[in-house]
Amino acid sequence: MASAKYREIAAALTAEIADLPPGTKVDGELAIAARFDVSRAAARAAVQELERQFLVRRVRGMGTFTARRVDYPISSHRAPSWSHTLRDAGATPRTVVRSCESIPMPAAVAAKLDAPEGTAVWRLQRRSFTDELPASWGTEWVPAATVPELPTALRVSDSLDHVIRTVGGVAPTRSWVRASMEAAPDEVADELAIDPGAAVWFVKSLNTDRVSGTPVCLTERWIRADAIRVVFEVGEDLGG
Known part of the structure; x- marks a missing residue:
């Protein structure tokens, strides 16, 4: 009863x-x-x-x-741009750079970016909002050779995809994506203003240049499941 x-x-x-x-x-x-x-x-x-x-x-x-969950489609047919994708869904995105530093590329990252270990790489940590709600937080790895002045460029545009295209002169496309539903660790919970252990998506992906196939960005992103509906589009029939 x-x-x-x-x-x-x-x-x-x-x-x-x-x-x-x-x-x-x-x-x-x-x-x-x-x-x-x-x-x-x-x-x-x-x-x-x-x-x-x-x-x-x-x-x-x-x-x-x-609340309203915003669709975030992941597909090889779409530009790998957080801000562009959310705008298409009718939301207002905003991204804040938490840190951006050039470091020697760790071995695990070098293996994914197909570069020698120790090569200069930008380690970028950002928190992204949708309609002013903290919705995503994570780390992105961009080879320094792709965008030598990344911190300066991000002060002009908060879209990493836009910066890589316009400053780096490449056309990023998704090479692969891996995603899983996880319990938010303490650091992630703090960044996303949620309780530790809340459901979040953990999405790891590699973007490569559409023309040359050169890796241009490795992303490790945590996404609030209560704010974003992650949608995977596979195959040709992408309607409804």
Whole structure:
């Protein structure tokens, strides 16, 4: 009976918030409990049900807000650009550089970038937002020879794909992608403003120049599962 009640409440709330824009503050547990004359435990279960469906997002110390997951398609047919892909999905992207330093290329990275170990490489760490919500964080490795003045270029444009194309003079395309659903480590949780252990995508990919096949960027990116719907497109039939 209790299970049926919280599901009824969740269904009622789902209908009410359906047309609200993302980021709209809605009733929390106490208000829901009073309104539906149920225990706080039942109200909490109803809110958790909405969270499981990615319809709301709770922000510690601030309240409960409507949510919208943005599609992030991954395909060899699309440019490997975070900002371009999110704009196509109707979202507003923004990326902040956390660090950008030139270091000797580690052996594991060199193997992926097909370069000698110790070659100069940019290690770039960035946090990306969608509609001002922290949505992605990770590390990108760009051979220094591809974009010698990467820190300067990123002050002009926050799109790494755009910088590599315009400054590096290459046409990045996805060579391979590996993705898995993981529990957010503490550092990732801090960067993405989520609880440690929350569900996140871990996506590792290599971009190469479409013409020469030369590796131009290795990416290791953590993506919030409650903010981004990662969609893999494989094959020719990419409709609906």
